[in-house]
Amino acid sequence: MNLFRPNIERIAGYAPGEQPQDAGWVKLNTNENPYPPSPRVVAAIEAAAHGRLNVYPDPLATRFRRKAAELFGVEPDWILPGNGSDENLTILIRSFVDPHEKIAYPYPSYILYETLADIQGAQSARLLLGADWSWNRDLCRPIVQQSKLVFVPNPNSPSGNRWLDEDILALVPPRGVLVLDEAYADFCDRPHRAELLHGKHADRVIITRTLSKSHSLAGIRFGFSIAHPELTSGMRKVKDSYNCNTLSLAAAVAALEDREWVQRNIDRIRQTRGRLTESLRRLGFDVVESQANFVWATRPDGRHLEIYQALKKRHILLRYMQFPGAAADGNGSLDGLRITVGTDDEIDRLLETLPAVL
Amino acid sequence: MNLFRPNIERIAGYAPGEQPQDAGWVKLNTNENPYPPSPRVVAAIEAAAHGRLNVYPDPLATRFRRKAAELFGVEPDWILPGNGSDENLTILIRSFVDPHEKIAYPYPSYILYETLADIQGAQSARLLLGADWSWNRDLCRPIVQQSKLVFVPNPNSPSGNRWLDEDILALVPPRGVLVLDEAYADFCDRPHRAELLHGKHADRVIITRTLSKSHSLAGIRFGFSIAHPELTSGMRKVKDSYNCNTLSLAAAVAALEDREWVQRNIDRIRQTRGRLTESLRRLGFDVVESQANFVWATRPDGRHLEIYQALKKRHILLRYMQFPGAAADGNGSLDGLRITVGTDDEIDRLLETLPAVL
Numbered sequence: 001m002n003l004f005r006p007n008i009e010r011i012a013g014y015a016p017g018e019q020p021q022d023a024g025w026v027k028l029n030t031n032e033n034p035y036p037p038s039p040r041v042v043a044a045i046e047a048a049a050h051g052r053l054n055v056y057p058d059p060l061a062t063r064f065r066r067k068a069a070e071l072f073g074v075e076p077d078w079i080l081p082g083n084g085s086d087e088n089l090t091i092l093i094r095s096f097v098d099p100h101e102k103i104a105y106p107y108p109s110y111i112l113y114e115t116l117a118d119i120q121g122a123q124s125a126r127l128l129l130g131a132d133w134s135w136n137r138d139l140c141r142p143i144v145q146q147s148k149l150v151f152v153p154n155p156n157s158p159s160g161n162r163w164l165d166e167d168i169l170a171l172v173p174p175r176g177v178l179v180l181d182e183a184y185a186d187f188c189d190r191p192h193r194a195e196l197l198h199g200k201h202a203d204r205v206i207i208t209r210t211l212s213k214s215h216s217l218a219g220i221r222f223g224f225s226i227a228h229p230e231l232t233s234g235m236r237k238v239k240d241s242y243n244c245n246t247l248s249l250a251a252a253v254a255a256l257e258d259r260e261w262v263q264r265n266i267d268r269i270r271q272t273r274g275r276l277t278e279s280l281r282r283l284g285f286d287v288v289e290s291q292a293n294f295v296w297a298t299r300p301d302g303r304h305l306e307i308y309q310a311l312k313k314r315h316i317l318l319r320y321m322q323f324p325g326a327a328a329d330g331n332g333s334l335d336g337l338r339i340t341v342g343t344d345d346e347i348d349r350l351l352e353t354l355p356a357v358l
Numbered sequence: 359m360n361l362f363r364p365n366i367e368r369i370a371g372y373a374p375g376e377q378p379q380d381a382g383w384v385k386l387n388t389n390e391n392p393y394p395p396s397p398r399v400v401a402a403i404e405a406a407a408h409g410r411l412n413v414y415p416d417p418l419a420t421r422f423r424r425k426a427a428e429l430f431g432v433e434p435d436w437i438l439p440g441n442g443s444d445e446n447l448t449i450l451i452r453s454f455v456d457p458h459e460k461i462a463y464p465y466p467s468y469i470l471y472e473t474l475a476d477i478q479g480a481q482s483a484r485l486l487l488g489a490d491w492s493w494n495r496d497l498c499r500p501i502v503q504q505s506k507l508v509f510v511p512n513p514n515s516p517s518g519n520r521w522l523d524e525d526i527l528a529l530v531p532p533r534g535v536l537v538l539d540e541a542y543a544d545f546c547d548r549p550h551r552a553e554l555l556h557g558k559h560a561d562r563v564i565i566t567r568t569l570s571k572s573h574s575l576a577g578i579r580f581g582f583s584i585a586h587p588e589l590t591s592g593m594r595k596v597k598d599s600y601n602c603n604t605l606s607l608a609a610a611v612a613a614l615e616d617r618e619w620v621q622r623n624i625d626r627i628r629q630t631r632g633r634l635t636e637s638l639r640r641l642g643f644d645v646v647e648s649q650a651n652f653v654w655a656t657r658p659d660g661r662h663l664e665i666y667q668a669l670k671k672r673h674i675l676l677r678y679m680q681f682p683g684a685a686a687d688g689n690g691s692l693d694g695l696r697i698t699v700g701t702d703d704e705i706d707r708l709l710e711t712l713p714a715v716l
Contacts, residue, residue: 005454005455005456006456008592011595013595016417016599019413019414019417032413032414034412036410037411046404046407048577049400049403049407052394052577053394053574053576053577053578053609054393054394054574054576055577056377056388056570056577057377057576057577057579058379059374062379083598083603084598086599087601090598094477096362098363098364098479099457119452119595119596176361204361216411216412218411218414218415219412219415219603219604219605221600221602231361234362237370237371238477240442241372241374242374242442242576242579245577245579245606246577247577247603248603251411
């Protein structure tokens, strides 16, 4: 007897990037920040560890919401914290999308959107991007019109490109909500500051953010959404009351307080990104101009899987990605290598090793 | 235009117990353990804070699952960690219950089950308990037969009583799964050790556990489920890959390793519970014999709300609870006071204050 819901039975589940737990890897596969978080974050966690762990955390995340609101020029009731921004995405779907309603997202893009739609039992629709990662508005319009939620990561993954605000705003569904996933927004030339929430679509756009990337805190799982209080208060009903723990709340507040530390790491990563991009091009890769902390590299010879495997044998981990049905190459399939921008030393090791495996 | 799902729009959302963030309260309202966690837990968090917070946690929670499996006499693939056992409950519903399918649970009991059913858009059905907190099998049978999930907390809240295994096993639904919520199981005379998973219903029973109560770790949000690997692997598809963070995973492993510390606190709480029960009875309360870390106290005069309010003014926080539609008093309603077993000092302060407000 099958006890699971049919949609759960059917799916394979999301496969996260490999997370080797032993040391000695050059790990460039899951877009982690190679630099440690601020010492103030570590100190805040230590203080919290000596505090009252026997009692529940603040279910309202009062201190964090105040701090984040300040940073984005909104009131605290616009902020909803999550156990990683992946949880915010889950909360969004469970808030807005009934089973059989539609969720749309660009393709190729973050694969988790599709998995989360499947878990909810919702329909999902891909907005096929062009080979240059551009939107095809005519193709998108009818899908967007039927969608309850449209997810758009900006910058996009795996490509790392950033779209213009006007392209994004064309994707607000007439009977739903646009979710702007800004996981990588801090790495852009002109970092976003929730500008789209102050325009005429303010009540139909929801921004999600994470501390995993720019704030070097993938390990503490902390994300949040920024949205009009009417949207936020509804989503609050769906989240677990105590979804963020005492330690991650303390860490998150401290992380937002040390902007200087975060900015220094962003600057370093952007500099290394430029060098990585140029060097890969010299080695014969096509590299999309990136606004994120990773680059998308392909080769005319298509030997991506082989290169990934050869590097893995040498303890260098990239993300080999395959997107069946992508329009990008005209043949309905796309694969390539997504390479996280590590430290200069890590990137040096990659660049020194690459010629031997090409 | 209403953008939310109708079931989300309709509900009020779960109201967690009050969590005053300032000091100076005798807080006996949310069943927290009044004693701190093991110093080994604090040390493990500190070590993790100095570790690699910039990388993602182990999505498989390998160390924790191994430790928990050992404790419950199962293999690690029976264990699924959650961000608090509330998340495990959410994962269960999203795994097994399609909207419009049925979820059943005793009533009065943990109110969150109903909220989670509402969020999923599922039907919910109360299994009305007798005035002595006993099961009415004839009343339950037809409901259980139609249910996809049956939740049973044992010991129950708010009553604190514990049911016999044979009563519980009668509630395994023929086309679904029984979830045995053992949040308070460590406080029983004969603590459970997942015995029900070794009998003939092993593939239809799922046990949930939390470190919030017996392990003094409400602040770190850590729960887990124990179930046959076929059930566990399906539920794993529904959970976020990184639902437990690096710090809480480290804390959880250390907490399970210091059994002695946990047992000492359990013993103290059980001793205080006995004293609290007797003293309340002398003050004219009816108190259910508790197997948990709280007691359920009612008075023939029914002045529960008044007492709660008077104590709150004196900075003593109990949980006033109201269960409309309960069969327990024959009038279709029940209210009373749920009192967490605090330290001896806290309980002394309650007992000294009570006579003045009765």
